[in-house]
Amino acid sequence: MTETASTAFDQGPNPNNLREPGPPADRRGSWLPSPAMIGTKLLELRKRRALMITTLVFTVGMPVAVIGVRELFHLFDPRSYGPATDPGIFVDLCGVMASFGFIIAAAFGATAGTTDLTDGVFRHLVITGRSRLALYLARIPAGLAILLTLTGAGFAIVCLATVYLGVAQPTSVDESGVDVPVHLDQARLEDWLQQHAKQGATAFGFVGDNPVSSPAAFEQALGQNIATIYREYVSDEAQTLDPGPGQMTDAGLWLELDATIAYTVGLGFGCLIGQRTVATISMIVLEVIITPMLAKADIPHFVNVQRLLVGAVMDQLRPAVLGSAIGTGGPGSTLVGNVGPGQPGLTPTPGWAMAAIIGGWIIGWSVIGARRMMTRDA
Amino acid sequence: MNARSAQPRPDTPRSDDQAADRSADFAHGFAVETRGLTKHFGPNVAVDQVDLRVPRGSAFGYLGPNGAGKTTLIRTLLGLTTADSGTMALLGIPVPQRRARALARVGAIVDEPRFHGHLTGRQNLRLLAAARGGLAGQRIAPALERVGLADRADDRVGGYSMGMRQRLGLAACLLGDPELLILDEPMNGLDPAGMHEMRALIRDLVEEGRTVMLSSHLLDEIERTCDAVAIVDHGTVIHQGPISDLTGAGKNAAVQVDCPDPQAAAGLLKAAGFTARVDHGGADADEAGAEDGSSAGQPNSTLIVTSRTGTSQDLAAEVNRGLVEAGVVVYGVREARTTLEDWFLSVTSRLGDEQ
Numbered sequence: 001m002t003e004t005a006s007t008a009f010d011q012g013p014n015p016n017n018l019r020e021p022g023p024p025a026d027r028r029g030s031w032l033p034s035p036a037m038i039g040t041k042l043l044e045l046r047k048r049r050a051l052m053i054t055t056l057v058f059t060v061g062m063p064v065a066v067i068g069v070r071e072l073f074h075l076f077d078p079r080s081y082g083p084a085t086d087p088g089i090f091v092d093l094c095g096v097m098a099s100f101g102f103i104i105a106a107a108f109g110a111t112a113g114t115t116d117l118t119d120g121v122f123r124h125l126v127i128t129g130r131s132r133l134a135l136y137l138a139r140i141p142a143g144l145a146i147l148l149t150l151t152g153a154g155f156a157i158v159c160l161a162t163v164y165l166g167v168a169q170p171t172s173v174d175e176s177g178v179d180v181p182v183h184l185d186q187a188r189l190e191d192w193l194q195q196h197a198k199q200g201a202t203a204f205g206f207v208g209d210n211p212v213s214s215p216a217a218f219e220q221a222l223g224q225n226i227a228t229i230y231r232e233y234v235s236d237e238a239q240t241l242d243p244g245p246g247q248m249t250d251a252g253l254w255l256e257l258d259a260t261i262a263y264t265v266g267l268g269f270g271c272l273i274g275q276r277t278v279a280t281i282s283m284i285v286l287e288v289i290i291t292p293m294l295a296k297a298d299i300p301h302f303v304n305v306q307r308l309l310v311g312a313v314m315d316q317l318r319p320a321v322l323g324s325a326i327g328t329g330g331p332g333s334t335l336v337g338n339v340g341p342g343q344p345g346l347t348p349t350p351g352w353a354m355a356a357i358i359g360g361w362i363i364g365w366s367v368i369g370a371r372r373m374m375t376r377d378a
Numbered sequence: 379m380n381a382r383s384a385q386p387r388p389d390t391p392r393s394d395d396q397a398a399d400r401s402a403d404f405a406h407g408f409a410v411e412t413r414g415l416t417k418h419f420g421p422n423v424a425v426d427q428v429d430l431r432v433p434r435g436s437a438f439g440y441l442g443p444n445g446a447g448k449t450t451l452i453r454t455l456l457g458l459t460t461a462d463s464g465t466m467a468l469l470g471i472p473v474p475q476r477r478a479r480a481l482a483r484v485g486a487i488v489d490e491p492r493f494h495g496h497l498t499g500r501q502n503l504r505l506l507a508a509a510r511g512g513l514a515g516q517r518i519a520p521a522l523e524r525v526g527l528a529d530r531a532d533d534r535v536g537g538y539s540m541g542m543r544q545r546l547g548l549a550a551c552l553l554g555d556p557e558l559l560i561l562d563e564p565m566n567g568l569d570p571a572g573m574h575e576m577r578a579l580i581r582d583l584v585e586e587g588r589t590v591m592l593s594s595h596l597l598d599e600i601e602r603t604c605d606a607v608a609i610v611d612h613g614t615v616i617h618q619g620p621i622s623d624l625t626g627a628g629k630n631a632a633v634q635v636d637c638p639d640p641q642a643a644a645g646l647l648k649a650a651g652f653t654a655r656v657d658h659g660g661a662d663a664d665e666a667g668a669e670d671g672s673s674a675g676q677p678n679s680t681l682i683v684t685s686r687t688g689t690s691q692d693l694a695a696e697v698n699r700g701l702v703e704a705g706v707v708v709y710g711v712r713e714a715r716t717t718l719e720d721w722f723l724s725v726t727s728r729l730g731d732e733q
Contacts (some may be wrong), residue, residue, distance in 0.1 A: 029478040047497055049496070121487075121492065123458050129477060378453075
């Protein structure tokens with residue numbers, strides 16, 4: 001120890017001078033984490049360089065790299081390479097972000113759930129007398145503040161690139177060689193079809209081989225099929241046009257929900273086993289193997305268990321702008337090959353059940369993690 | 379109170395009445411008090427029926443060999459693990475029933491102090507101060523200054539030496555302005571200068587009116603630092619009390635005389651009215667069984683003279699004068715004291731013999 005240090009040992013300021021004035025407002029028994037606890041946990045996570053770089057690469061770096069490379073190709077050889085983004089690229093990037101986002105968020109959660117323990121700081125925290133539940137709960141907003149910000153930033157870059165670096169927006173949708181104007185709602189599409197009976201019938205083929213033999217027959221066929229026609233029109237429009245602000249918002253919220261689920265489950269699972277690597281690998285297996293396999297199709301007598309998979313629920317909640325909702329195998333399927341539309345998928349789950357399943361995963365794993373933290377030997 | 383009652387898990391809420399009853403039970407003014415505290419790990423008993431009383435305002439050593447259960451007792455006191463049976467209180471407040479309140483004025487280092495290596499010392503303290511709340515955040519700088527880490531506070535802890543981490547651990551203890559500090563092996567990893575400074579700091583803390591309980595297997599450090607001690611072996615406290623009671627300091631005056639023939643000198647001194655004996659490496663002359671009664675030339679023979687009155691200095695002067703006047707060559711006369719190590723070794727030897 002240096003001489004300076006030695007002097008400080010003997011003569012340093014006395015913490016006695018900072019005695020608590022009167023009875024302290026002691027909230028250490030409260031289960032609610034203080035803003036300072038959340039802030040310092042956020043600091044602890046933010047300062048983990050490897051974790052932050054990995055998270056940054058897969059949330060922001062990956063879309064930036066894909067768009068950047070495509071834009072460079074386009075700038076150097078516009079004839080061979082199209083614009084950096086188009087609606088298809090938007091969908092693909094969102095799919096990859098969902099897959100990697102889930103895994104990164106799970107790893108982030110597992111890290112947040114185990115580092116105090118593995119670094120030997122948990123016992124220091126327990127000795128403060130602070131409620132162990134509060135110590136656990138502080139990790140949720142701290143980690144989500146980082147993850148949701150980075151996920152949102154990555155998605156915002158994709159959206160901006162889609163709007164500003166994408167193809168010029170067409171004014172019509174090509175339906176079997178017929179140009180149908182874009183941005184029609186169902187009523188206006190019906191009006192347009194009545195005014196352009198021959199083209200409309202060709203475009204959507206809903207009245208057989210002789211579509212305009214009888215106006216009455218046309219009217220009847222149109223009335224019977226307008227809902228199906230409109231779904232087909234919307235689907236084709238989505239593949240042609242950049243997603244609108246509302247659709248982008250839906251997709252962004254879906255990605256954020258995916259990250260939130262993965263983080264809280266990873267946090268709870270990490271706390272439960274106290275081991276980051278095993279928790280992360282388990283989450284990857286769940287995401288890229290188990291969920292895609294079980295979300296493909298109904299298995300007799302097993303379908304209700306299949307429905308409990310959070311990935312299968314997220315599959316069904318996938319916004320229309322990101323493609324077919326059913327049978328794609330969850331967000332993780334992008335990594336192992338999308339089983340794709342055309343697979344039968346699981347029987348749709350009611351909305352209330354989906355909300356309950358997602359809530360159950362988040363709350364259930366949080367309870368498990370918190371319970372383990374409260375009873376663990378420190 | 380049932381001293382054998384099983385303990386609830388940490389954070390388990392208890393009724394105010396129960397807590398008040400236990401508070402009254404422990405209102406004896408001890409900084410740490412345990413009754414019948416027991417902790418098993420499978421078939422092994424780490425803490426066995428420990429009744430411990432640590433007086434306030436003292437430096438108290440919890441002394442025992444490695445594996446004696448020192449750290450387990452501390453972990454149990456702090457709620458890091460649960461007791462199987464028994465009761466305990468910190469600063470008169472029963473734990474774990476009112477753990478948060480008790481720990482408000484307790485600082486502790488358990489095992490080697492470990493921190494987030496990727497954060498600086500100051501950031502680690504911020505993390506702990508945030509958990510502690512109150513004025514803890516404002517005590518970070520003074521605490522770092524006090525343990526001599528102010529200059530390195532903004533370096534990453536990953537680059538700290540063991541001694542620096544010990545000091546950072548002590549700074550973490552000071553964040554709560556503790557009345558009681560519980561330090562587990564605080565001298566570990568410190569060089570001699572660091573140990574000296576740690577000792578001085580502990581004494582300063584005691585002089586400020588705080589209680590410091592430290593565990594150690596370093597007998598000399600405990601003897602130099604502490605006022606009282608509990609000696610533990612195989613999870614059981616085999617003795618507790620002031621160190622002076624163990625070493626006999628302040629009871630009898632005793633001197634050790636170095637001379638060529640201790641046996642002859644002892645005879646002269648006995649004839650002159652002194653109480654004298656010759657030790658042969660731990661056994662006295664009778665036990666050694668020297669046939670001719672002479673100890674001349676025996677390398678480990680020492681002459682010990684004791685007196686129930688006066689000081690060791692007075693006794694040394696009288697013995698020296700008596701021997702010189704009788705024509706005995708005296709190489710040296712010095713105070714003879716029983717060290718804690720002597721006592722500890724004799725006790726552990728006895729225990730070994732009994733087993």
